Amino acid sequence: MPLILGHRGASAVAPENTLAAFSRAILDGAEGIEFDVRLSRDGVPMVIHDASLKRTASIDSLVRDLTSRQLQEIDVGSWYTGPPFEGRSPATSYAGEKLPTLAEVFQLFNSNRGWLYVEMKSDADEGAELAASVVKCIHESDLANRVVVESFDLPAIAQVKRIDEGIRTAALFEPKLSRPISTIRRLNMVDLARQAAADEIALHYTLAGSRVVKKAREYGLETVVWTVDDPQWIGRACSLGIKGLISNDPATMVRHRMLLGTS
Numbered sequence: 001m002p003l004i005l006g007h008r009g010a011s012a013v014a015p016e017n018t019l020a021a022f023s024r025a026i027l028d029g030a031e032g033i034e035f036d037v038r039l040s041r042d043g044v045p046m047v048i049h050d051a052s053l054k055r056t057a058s059i060d061s062l063v064r065d066l067t068s069r070q071l072q073e074i075d076v077g078s079w080y081t082g083p084p085f086e087g088r089s090p091a092t093s094y095a096g097e098k099l100p101t102l103a104e105v106f107q108l109f110n111s112n113r114g115w116l117y118v119e120m121k122s123d124a125d126e127g128a129e130l131a132a133s134v135v136k137c138i139h140e141s142d143l144a145n146r147v148v149v150e151s152f153d154l155p156a157i158a159q160v161k162r163i164d165e166g167i168r169t170a171a172l173f174e175p176k177l178s179r180p181i182s183t184i185r186r187l188n189m190v191d192l193a194r195q196a197a198a199d200e201i202a203l204h205y206t207l208a209g210s211r212v213v214k215k216a217r218e219y220g221l222e223t224v225v226w227t228v229d230d231p232q233w234i235g236r237a238c239s240l241g242i243k244g245l246i247s248n249d250p251a252t253m254v255r256h257r258m259l260l261g262t263s
Contacts, residue, residue, distance in 0.1 A: 001261060002237035003031040003244035004253045005117060007227045008049065012249040015056070015080035017047045018097045019108055028251035031244070032115025032146070034226065037102050037134060039126060044068035045102035045133050048076070051123060055079070057099070064123060074099050102134065106141040116143065117202075117224070117246070119172065120151040127156035135163045154196040161197040170200035170224065173207060186212045194219055200243070202226060205233065213240045231256035 009021025010028055022033050037045040041064060053059040053066075056076045063071065077097025102118065109116060122130045131149075138144050149160050150170035157169045171193035186207055193201045193216070200222045203212070208225045216223050225237065226246035234257050237245055247253045 001257055002234065002242050003115065003224075004029070004250045004257065005115060005224070005244050005246045006030045006033040006250045007246045007248045008035050009033050010248075010250055012229070013083050013251070015077045015082075015094050015097055017049055017056075017100075018076060018094070019100050019104065020077065020094055020097050022105060022108060025250050026112050026114055029254035030114070030247075030250035032117065034117035034119065034150075034246045035105065036119045036121050037130070038063045038121045038123070039130050039133060040068040040071055041065055042067045043129065043133055045130065045137060046071050047100045047102060047105055049121065051121070064126075068101060071099050072101065102137045103140070106137060106143055109143060109146070110141075113146070115146050115148065115244075117148045117150055117170065120149065120153065120156055122151070122153050122156055127151075127153045128159050131156045131159040132163060135160055135167060138167060139164070148200060150200075150202050154192060154198075157198055158196045165197070168199045169197070170202040171196050171198040172202045174204040175206050187215055190215045190219060190221065193221055200224060202246075208240070208242065210240055213242060217241060229253070234260055 006025025008016035010024040011021055014021035014024045017035050025033050035047055036049040038048055040046050053061050056079055057074045076099045077094030080094050120130050138147050148168045148170050150172050151157050152172045154171055160167055160169050173189045201216045202224045205225050205228050213223045222243040224244040225242055228245045228247050229249050
C-alpha cells in the first residue's frame with residue numbers, strides 16, 4: 001500500500017503550510033507531510049509556498065524581503081475559509097496561526113514518526129544557499145532518516161547531495177501548460193533525476209504512467225505522485241508500485257486505503 005502524505009499538511013481542512021495543518025495530517029492518519037520552504041532575508045528557511053505573502057497573509061511583501069523574526073509574527077491562518085474547526089466558524093478557526101520555520105516543523109515531528117518531504121522553492125540564483133540552509137537544519141535535527149529534500153530546481157538537488165550524499169532527495173516534475181508531454185520526454189525525466197543523483201522521482205499525477213514508473217524502478221528510483229485526492233489512485237499506486245501519494249485530504253485517502261486493504 002502507498003504512503004499517504006499531506007500536501008502542505010492537511011490543506012483541505014486547515015490552512016496550508018502551518019503547524020496546525022501538519023498536526024492535522026498526522027492526526028488524520030497520514031504517514032507524513034509535503035511542504036515548501038523559502039529563504040528569509042536573513043537566510044532562514046521559512047515554510048511557505050508563494051514568493052509573496054499576499055495570498056496567505058494579505059501582505060504585499062516578498063518573503064525574501066523580510067527577516068525571519070518579522071515573518072514569524074505574521075498571521076497565516078485568518079485567510080482560511082475551509083471547513084470549520086471544533087465548532088468555530090472558518091474565519092476564526094485558525095486566526096493567529098503563524099508562519100513557521102523549517103526548524104519548528106522538525107521540532108513538531110520529534111513527537112511522531114512521520115516522513116517530511118521538504119520542497120525547496122528558490123528564487124533567482126539562491127538555490128545553492130537554500131540547499132545549504134536546509135541541510136544545516138537537517139543536521140541540527142534527529143530526523144535525517146525521515147527527510148526527503150525535493151525540488152524542481154535539479155541543480156539545487158544535486159547541491160544537497162554534494163554537501164551530504166546521505167540525505168535522501170527527490171526530483172520534481174510537472175507537465176508544461178503549453179503542450180502535452182510526450183512519452184519520450186516522460187522517460188527522459190528519469191535520466192534527469194539520475195543526473196541530479198536523486199533517490200526518488202516526484203511526479204504530477206498526469207505524468208505517472210506505467211512506463212516512467214517502471215523505468216524509475218529499474219534505476220533504483222522510488223516514485224511519489226502529487227497532488228492526488230481521488231481514492232481510485234490507491235489501487236493504481238498498488239499496481240504500479242508507487243511509494244507514496246501526496247494529497248490535500250489525507251483523511252479521505254487513508255480511509256479508502258483501509259477499505260481497500262480489508263476488501
